[in-house]
Amino acid sequence: MASKISKAKAEENWGDPIDMVEFGRALAVRRAELGNPPGTRNSGKRRTASKKALLAAIEATGKRW
Numbered sequence: 846m847a848s849k850i851s852k853a854k855a856e857e858n859w860g861d862p863i864d865m866v867e868f869g870r871a872l873a874v875r876r877a878e879l880g881n882p883p884g885t886r887n888s889g890k891r892r893t894a895s896k897k898a899l900l901a902a903i904e905a906t907g908k909r910w
Contacts, residue, residue, distance in 0.1 A: 876882065892900075 889897075
Protein backbone atom coordinates (compact mmCIF):
# COMPACT_ATOMS: atom_id res chain seq x y z
CA MET A 846 0.00 0.00 0.00
CA ALA A 847 1.40 3.38 -0.93
CA SER A 848 2.00 6.03 1.69
CA LYS A 849 -0.57 8.80 1.81
CA ILE A 850 2.11 11.45 2.38
CA SER A 851 5.10 12.21 0.25
CA LYS A 852 8.59 11.17 1.33
CA ALA A 853 9.60 14.84 1.52
CA LYS A 854 6.67 15.58 3.83
CA ALA A 855 7.55 12.59 6.04
CA GLU A 856 11.17 13.74 6.31
CA GLU A 857 9.96 17.23 7.15
CA ASN A 858 8.02 15.85 10.10
CA TRP A 859 10.85 13.70 11.44
CA GLY A 860 13.81 16.00 10.90
CA ASP A 861 17.41 14.86 10.70
CA PRO A 862 18.49 11.39 11.83
CA ILE A 863 19.94 11.13 15.33
CA ASP A 864 23.58 10.11 15.75
CA MET A 865 23.14 7.60 18.57
CA VAL A 866 26.83 7.68 19.59
CA GLU A 867 26.71 11.44 20.03
CA PHE A 868 23.33 11.19 21.77
CA GLY A 869 24.80 8.65 24.21
CA ARG A 870 27.73 10.93 24.99
CA ALA A 871 25.45 13.93 25.55
CA LEU A 872 23.16 11.84 27.75
CA ALA A 873 26.09 10.64 29.86
CA VAL A 874 27.26 14.23 30.35
CA ARG A 875 23.77 15.37 31.32
CA ARG A 876 23.29 12.50 33.75
CA ALA A 877 26.67 13.27 35.36
CA GLU A 878 25.66 16.93 35.74
CA LEU A 879 22.47 15.83 37.49
CA GLY A 880 24.33 13.48 39.84
CA ASN A 881 23.50 10.27 37.92
CA PRO A 882 19.84 10.04 38.94
CA PRO A 883 18.26 6.59 38.74
CA GLY A 884 16.24 5.88 35.62
CA THR A 885 12.51 5.56 35.98
CA ARG A 886 11.02 2.10 35.76
CA ASN A 887 7.55 0.98 34.94
CA SER A 888 5.78 -0.03 38.16
CA GLY A 889 4.19 -3.03 36.44
CA LYS A 890 0.81 -2.44 38.07
CA ARG A 891 -1.04 -2.64 34.75
CA ARG A 892 0.75 -5.61 33.18
CA THR A 893 -1.31 -8.27 31.50
CA ALA A 894 -1.14 -11.87 32.63
CA SER A 895 0.70 -12.80 29.43
CA LYS A 896 3.33 -10.10 30.02
CA LYS A 897 3.81 -11.26 33.61
CA ALA A 898 4.27 -14.83 32.38
CA LEU A 899 6.77 -13.71 29.76
CA LEU A 900 8.82 -11.75 32.30
CA ALA A 901 8.73 -14.67 34.72
CA ALA A 902 10.01 -17.01 31.99
CA ILE A 903 12.81 -14.58 31.15
CA GLU A 904 13.73 -14.23 34.82
CA ALA A 905 13.80 -18.02 35.17
CA THR A 906 16.62 -18.12 32.61
CA GLY A 907 18.75 -16.05 34.98
CA LYS A 908 19.05 -13.21 32.50
CA ARG A 909 18.08 -9.68 33.36
CA TRP A 910 15.47 -8.04 31.18
